[in-house]
Amino acid sequence: MNTPELSQLGKASAYIDQYDASLLFALPREPKRTEIGIKGHVPFLGADLWTAFELSWLNPRGKPQVAIAHITVPCESTHIVESKSFKLYLNSFNNSRFESADQVREHIRTDVSAAIWHGGKVQSTAGVRLLLPELFDCEPIREMEGLSIDRLDVECSVYQPAPELLSAALDEKPVTEILTSDLLKSNCLVTGQPDWGSVQITYSGPQIDQGGLLQYIVSFRNHNEFHEQCVERIYMDIMARCKPAKLSVVARYTRRGGLDINPWRSSHPQLPPPNVRNARQ
Template identity: 80%
Template sequence: MSQNTPEQSQLGKASAYIDRYDPSLLYPLPRAAKRQEIGITGRIPFLGADLWTAFELSWLNPRGKPQVAIAHITIPAESTHIVESKSFKLYLNSFNQSVFESADAVRDRIRADISAAIWHGEAVQGSAGVKLLLPEVFDREPVHELDGVNLDRLDVECTHYQPAPELLRAALHEQPVTETLVSHLLKSNCLVTGQPDWGSVQIRYTGPQIDQEGLLRYLVSFREHNEFHEQCVERIYMDILTRCQPTKLSVYARYTRRGGLDINPWRTSHPQQPPANIRTARQ
């Protein structure tokens, strides 16, 4: 089977917006190559998921009346592929003039199509999760910032704008601590177009205490780095794991939406429930 590459995708190109259901619009990208860059070969050393929110989802009911919903989509980190975000948008647009019997039918169709894409021809080992929120519950959707100690309070000098793991330090010979640290200064750029991707990141860990100034400077160092959201979070996870040696670690980022989609990768060292897919103020 041929391998898709980001450069072959619709990113940065003029696209026809098809409004009749077409699952072939989904463009899977393999995770393996980028994982190899950060030293991951074979079994991945974390659990987790990519939590997507689709704010622009609509279809027609059997009487031709438009319906709208917000979709929460959970893609397991162990899947062999991600779905390129513009192709995801084009795919969702293809529902616009398509008739579906019910919201449940739309949900089931999305789940089947995304599950097939993220395993890209292999047996589906873990299905995507899909939840549709209909207009009657829109008013219950909260806005909440990530919990934790705010690193951005620190008055640090920043001089690195490409990932600099050497900035990470921890008190390896002192008693372990348990902390949750947060920054809103994460910025990276799209791997293909170079457009800015803005995010907030939460780091939960147990282990040698991480130097907060070094961690903040490290997070800022992604500012001119070109990589997809999922790949940035896995890079952050592996750098902290390698250099700070925590016994438990979770890294969770919430990126601002583009094209009606936000992508929120979460990686963790130990089994637990995924974080609630609650948007921040910037999303």
């Protein structure tokens, strides 16, 4: 079984500039999900929304082409792709010739789909959309909608995930709210490098104590875990402690190596949030 320690994270790496799908390094979701009480079928819907800002290849005449790639990885997949391996994989397109952008898109879709099911039957494919330069001006920058809980003057002293900080008014009339924070920070599971993010929590149910929620988000500050794992931990903790009837958690992390990863988990079917970057991304 692939483990994070076997990946290229934190290691000197040769940059291959000829297309090589084998560079993608898949990591199983199951071990970290087991830690937070998920066994078997996942109790949520969602996806990991990737943006690749550094994608280039050669056309048949050897002229470089560039694009931004939006990649959607379904949360029910058995594996994630380790981010440094994704960067190395995308770099392998740099000096490879392709007939068209559609051919590049199809290679990425096929390769990522195979990786996230780790050689097993592909039950749902990754979504891939390439944005070519003539559409770059259409890419907006927009902050998450909702009420910012960062306005609260709370004391913070816990910097490892502390679900006991979460509470809700279980005996009062339910509400529907969208709450946001820009104070999410965690660290890479392998290298310990900081990962900076913003989070949006949309729910219907007993009103969540906003001060406790902010302290809980801050409590991830020294926690070592991948983006996808942090969001699933947040989702499961809120579900367990606050008992919302509906819940959606979205986090947008700042890019590293030309890639950003934006996990989204929801208790109910809905359209995925738009993959629109915020100012820090």
